[in-house]
Amino acid sequence: MGRIVLEKVVKRFGEAEVIPPLDLTIEDGEFTVFVGPSGCGKSTLLRLIAGLEDTTDGRIVIDGKDATGLPPAKRGLAMVFQSYALYPHMSVRKNIAFPMKMAGMDQAEQDRRIAKAAGALNLTDYLDRKPGQLSGGQRQRVAIGRAIVREPSAFLFDEPLSNLDAALRVGMRMEISELHKKLATTMVYVTHDQVEAMTMADKIVVLRAGHVEQVGSPLELYRTPRNTFVASFIGSPKMNLIEGPEAAKHDAHTIGIRPEHIDVSSESGLWSGVVGVAEHLGSDTFFHIHETGLAETITVRADGEVSLTHGDKIYLTPRPDVIHRFSADGLRMKDELAVA
Amino acid sequence: MGRIVLEKVVKRFGEAEVIPPLDLTIEDGEFTVFVGPSGCGKSTLLRLIAGLEDTTDGRIVIDGKDATGLPPAKRGLAMVFQSYALYPHMSVRKNIAFPMKMAGMDQAEQDRRIAKAAGALNLTDYLDRKPGQLSGGQRQRVAIGRAIVREPSAFLFDEPLSNLDAALRVGMRMEISELHKKLATTMVYVTHDQVEAMTMADKIVVLRAGHVEQVGSPLELYRTPRNTFVASFIGSPKMNLIEGPEAAKHDAHTIGIRPEHIDVSSESGLWSGVVGVAEHLGSDTFFHIHETGLAETITVRADGEVSLTHGDKIYLTPRPDVIHRFSADGLRMKDELAVA
Amino acid sequence: MMAPAVVLLLGWMLVPLTMTLYFSFKKYLPLRGGDLGWVGFENYVRFVTSSAFWPSIQTTLVLVGGVLIITTVLGILLALLLDQPMWGQGPVRILVIAPFFVMPTVSALVWKNFFMDANYGLFSYLWEFFGAEPIQWLSQASMPSLVLIVSWQWLPFATLILLTAIQSLDSEQLEAAEMDGAPALKRFWFIILPHLSRAISVVILIQTIFLLGIFAEIFVTTGGAFGTKTLTYLIYQRVLESQNIGLGSAGGVYAIILANIVAIFLMRIVGKNLDN
């Protein structure tokens, strides 16, 4: 109950082709995340699925039925907006009840569902408040509550956490993941935060300028990014990309090594450089290293105990088994070695 | 040139004592970060230093001179606001020139400084745009540019990055750090994001309800938090705090172990539990573990390769040398063992 | 969805406009039997060449301009004052906005009789009290008096809009300027005033629309004497006093042209300000 298939979907705004013909299948029950840089068309794609934008061409099939021309309310989907889009003049209860009221559901059933959703989302105490009297996280939950009661075949989320502060974001991220575990309903989730994508997704769809760059599980993308774009988009801090002679040594135009795959020493190593900024997080330390002759900056992650600082000489050794090789057109080359 | 000393500074808003008598010294050239939960008085403290609020009592000494009664502009400080507070009707150039114009500086010198600041901040191409036509990060830089040209003896930042998205925030964080390295001017920086505090600060001041809970370098706070408040505030994910029999084993009311200081195994260990949510970041995996009998959730960090998932049985072993002990009133107890 | 409003307004504009245009090319004298045939542009020529025409344009511009200047300047100052912390802000605001609720006829009557009357007006008491020769307001200072009356009516409107605009100014901007070394006056000039530009243009636009049509105030106070005959009033005289519909209609067309010149000019400014 919630399989969404896009067939050659195209979206143009006037002259601008925001989504070139695109095929995508979202399986029932899957947590799919759309990631990509700002303006790449994530929201547009989501809104096409929701029916809030009309497709210029192509078909959208939901649960086997062609939904291309259906109005949003008829598609059986629920959406959670970035701004939450709560109705500020209605109480939490009324907000949650609104879609049911629109569907003309009887009062008893409405009350039952509200109670259930409020219980699940810890909102029982706030049902009579107005959204203005809630914290960001609570508002977020109300928005989810409003989506849940419709018992949709899929949830659509458009950057639902981007308005929250860092600490709350982590909490809400977990809540949504747990909700997905509990409901096992299809969820399509848009973000441009790769950490969210990695931690929440069953399947990540990486978009660039309306094109799908790669589809796969988080760890697939982390381990075998199909091109330099995906490679540098997935993983934090970013993968170091090195061109030139050092890449040539691996028969590649570009090689990529993730910061966590470089060993650090103050005495010896394959490469050397000077510490620029050292970010001591306690648990880890990130060094931004200059003057390596490889790239402008090489970022490496060391554990919390290393105590080099700004200006110190540093030696780096990449782990050979996790070096990614890319050709001149940015595509991944067949692995020399097995990926660990 | 930029030593700031607060002597028994008090701030009351009507009845509410937001800052109880507080002593603090910010050394010349230091990058000091104020952290603390929302509403703890960080902004108020910064504004007291800036002169945007009048002290109720106490003295503020800047560079050896009593500045308590001085108007903001006379204190030789520059401030970067959370909302950037750019002048929307002026071009970037005019924005940056504004403080110099107010000081009646001659045009040639103004141009020289603007050029220099714009160069340093990569704003040269945008000088003739209005703030409305800039991205968040660029606006942030303009705000900094406006501060720099005054060549202040100290910079004050009030959550300058909180309006930026995650990726930009990381970038800007580094830019500000590098700026500090370059200028070596005193900077006072307010944030409630502990990652920012850890990565940027020379010295962190942890505030709670207007009180200074602890002052020290990031690693000092990470390694020897003075109380449970600091312990759980510093470090990400949060330190696990465990009370009860397990703590008693260490002669403490509460013990704290950071997620990165617990070893994980699927076969054996000191404690056991069931995996709740597993967040696979590629580089690392965070497990949120339930049913340990120790605390509701124990968070642990494992490296990227561990592949346990939701519902799996898991075994945990804390590293004995980094267990923090706290007494019943939340204060740190003398270390049993040397801290690594 | 826009259609009903657009169609209605189009009708409201076009029907009278067409009829006005139609009449303006006719010799139409109701008291002499009505329609006396087509006369081409005669009415237009007669209207502009009449000795009252150019003075009426000047009067119109002086009235509109004078009121605009006074209400915006005082409106800004008043808005700044009302934005300050004080006791009894609500009641003060009530006092300040009250003139806006008063019918133009009533306010003209009140000013004319109770204040500007040469014999019983409070102003003449006031002048006499200070030993000065009372001014014959409505004859010797007719335009200033008129501007005063109309400004009094419109000051609340300007103040209210400017006040909401001032309140919307991000206080951090003012603080930033303060940090940047700008004293109060410069903060006003460089920060507050530019922030208000949009509100000011809205005030100017809306008020101009209403001020161009000012009628009751002149009718009640001076009846168009002493150089207070605006274009609107001149048309009124032609249509209703002289009962020359053709001539008045030609005047109406001129008024529409003037209004549109002013409008285009204003819309340029406001339209631009509405964009950003």
Add this chain to the structure above:
Amino acid sequence: MARAVTTQRKAINTALAWAIGLLIFFPILWTILTSFKTEATAIADPPVFFFFDWTLENYGVVMERSNYGKFLWNSIAIAGGSTLLGVIIAVPAAWSMAFVPGRRTKDILLWMLSTKMLPAVGVLYPIYLLFIKLGILDSKIGLIIVLMLINLPIIVWMLYTYFREIPGEILEAARMDGAGLKEEIIHVLTPMALPGIASTVLLNLILAWNEAFWTLNLTAAEAAPLTAFIASYSSPEGLFFAKLSAASTMAIAPILILGWFSQKQLVRGLTFGAVK
């Protein structure tokens, strides 16, 4: 500004604001006071302020002379009716301008405003003839339509600016939740824009209440509102300051009281998009 203000400064602000507020309010206050004086006290030299024998005599005379209740009711019906009708027509128009803007939207909006610049006297004749044709001369419905048309541009503009502040996402959320266009407007848009609508309604009530040209010229006995009522007092014979004051007070009191009670709404909403 968040900065605490000294009590002294606050006191100065208060004194200044109250002084100016009272100055602005004075003409109205004086009118109300005079309405309780005898004719002789009304023109006493020197003027008396509060210490005189208060009398209701003038109100008695006015009540006896004219059927105040009927004028009042007509004013209420006409102002209320035209505002209501205007809002009903303007909501869809403003909705489409705000949420489905076309390239011409702003032009249409400004064009609508420009229709307000038609000089009323210039088109009195055509409109009068039209009203005779339609048989709505001296009828409330006729005036309701005219005043609605006059104020429609203002209503559309104000509503447009309020609607524009409503995030589109909320309407989309409503659409996802199964609301049709009607439900969207009734359940979501209107309640959310309620403060704005309230202030629009208020402003237009005031404008319609005070409109003095059309209400006077298109009515006789049946539909005449308070503007016509005051027109019979604007120059009676002999001593009349006190009676004039009583009549003026009666003409402005209802709207003044309404305005005062709802000044918060008015102040909050009166932005015309001057504030983003």
Add this chain to the structure above:
Amino acid sequence: ETLTIATVNNGDMIRMQGLTDDFTEKTGHDVEWVTLEENVLRQRVTTDITTKGGAFDVMTIGMYETPIWGANGWLVPLDDLSEEYDVDDILPAMAGGLSHDGTLYAAPFYGESSMIMYRTDLMEEAGLEMPEGSPTWSFIREAAAAMTDRDADINGICLRGKAGWGEGGALITAMSNSFGARWFDENWQPQFDTDAWNETLTFFTEMMNESGPAGYATNGFNENLSLFQQGKCGMWIDATVAASFVTNPDDSTVADSVGFALAPHKEGIDKNGNWLWAWALGIPAGTQKEEAAKAFVEWATSKDYIELVAENEGWANVPPGARTSLYENENYKDVPFAQMTLDSILSADPNNPTVDPVPYVGVQFAAIPEFAGIATDVSQEFSAVYAGQQSVEEALEKAQALTTDAMEAAGY
């Protein structure tokens, strides 16, 4: 039936509104009043009559409108009034001014001329005596100067200076007649370039500046009435109806020291500077309620109505100037100003108002449609002279130009 009646807001009309129950009782017709200030009323009824709007069943109009409208056939001719109404009782001057081609088109509610009202006490103090009959302008000027006592706030003379053809325009036109001036010659050529006009305006301005109240340029009937009632005027030349107000002790502080005299004239000219006016009731042609309207007009302008008012309000307050019989009534003879009012009315001749012949009818106006508009403009120019904003010569020059222009526009 319910009649809608447009009327002016003066005292007599207001009084009539209070008495309408009597009409309703007698005829069963109801009455709705539309009471408006004079200028508003004129514009309102003119619009309605010219467009045949039919908003009113009875209109209060003046001597200016009636002949013009009657000529256009817009008014119901009042040639079949009832026997007991006694049309012939209407003063001939009034009937003449309200007729076109010998047909009466509106029935006079009251009629007025203008006369001098003066303070007998002040006159005595000044050591002067008002001559019998019409005094000369120079006497008036002299007397005014003698009575003026600015410190005591007494102005020797109060005259209308307010712009508007029915206000200051009426006074100066009537005055110009007594100076030998006229508006138009027989060929409709405006005459403001004549010496007579120059003299009139110069004399008026000089006299008022000497002895008139401050700000007389904006004083009209009402302002002067208050001034006189307050004892601030030595003399006042204005409508005869004012007599009842200035002698009413309720409103007037000088009620018992008012004398009356005929309007003045210039030496050697046998026209007095008084005007002739009537507020009359006319019935727009095409009204659905002609019968009821006629009944009303008859009621309101009847002898019975006069009796009714006398009964309720006393003889001093009956509408004057319309009927001969009133002046023959014994009760009315006691009213101090009755005779002077009648004499003034009788001394005005609308058909022959000026020294030199004119092509128009009307004493202080010319009964042509263009007059109201022109005279308003002209009187505004004059008011500007009174306010010291231009010279007499400038004003006359402008008056001449704008009148010529307007007459041209009208096709003369």
